[in-house]
Amino acid sequence: MNLPTHQPPAATVVPAFFVKQRITVMVNRYEIVAANPDGSEGDLLAFAEQKRMQLKEEVTFYADQARNRRLFSFKARQVLDVSAQHDVHDENGAVLGSFSKDFAASLVRSTWHLSAPGVEAVGQERRPAVAVLRRVWDFLPVVGDVWVPFVFHFDFVDTVTGATVMVSERQKTVQDRYTVTVPDPRLDFRLAAAMAVALDALQSR
Template sequence: MTSSPSGQPPAPMAVPAFFVSQRVTMMVNRYEIRAAAPDGSEGQLLALAEQKRMKLKEEVVFFADETKSRPVFSFKARQRMDVSAQHDVFDEHGAPLGMFSKQFGASLLRSTWTLSAPGIEAVGRERRPVLAVVRRVWTALPVVGDVPVPFVFHFDFVDTATGAPVLISERKKAIRDRYTVTVPDPRLDFRVAAAMAVALDALQSR
């Protein structure tokens, strides 16, 4: 077993890179999480997530495959309809794996998140501060405010103690939302990384 740079063993489920793709339906936002193949293409399906709309408490369940017969992990908000609500990540048995939350004050100009998992305290921000401001101006305009934001933006999460990269989410230009997610820190469990990656899309406008 290879240890992380901090000396802590890798997470039980460590996946160094994967893709997240969104499908929008009438009542559900669906996300496919696929492994990154050695050649950079999309590999096997790792999980399928569904976000039901119009729920008082935000909850997203991840399933093992498209049959949706086996939920394998999930995240759920602690508070109702709160832009800075804390979200807990649970395994398939309901045991906690980590948590994340959006920092409302800091996010007024540049979206900022905190992420916690065993041995990890990280903060994630939009990579380009100027683009973050431009996005906010765009969405505030009455004519185009409801038009999908025509910008590609990325998030970088770093360890608050060391400054080392923990998770990187890069949005790709596509008809539907698509992200390349890299996890340089092997201490971060795939289930927490995938939950955070999906939340960056599902909850970004909150």
């Protein structure tokens, strides 16, 4: 992968991790877990909570489930906007980057824009046929209400070089679980983790 020589690696780089979702009555909880070289799960990197029924979407990531230390977060700029820009902040409130959903393109194939220092990327569902099938299923009068674990993946590529920036692959499990790889060292882990969680938390918005 050819990277601009003037752009150094991000402050926090994690080349691979897992995202695991736990659904409760009032909040969705996500565990961000490091991926060991052998593919097994490593240490807990962050714990996130998404409160439901918020006018302005916000998800906060903590060091662990005790929620004593805030690590980073993302928050929508607009209220109830499916294509709202979301800013990712570090623990001190500084902006690390942003992402947004391309509403028009997503009518056929879910598309996201991801921005970071030195990086502009576009992410799309890998398989157009699965994207179409998911939309048809939702509109069917009976079976649309039946939960089906469609396995869909997202590939984010640099808009300048075409190189892969980030990949999120959904695993075949009952609960949502994703394998995320970040081959581009310019992409900060906190921004990658926020984007990975948003792909699940905001995908149906």
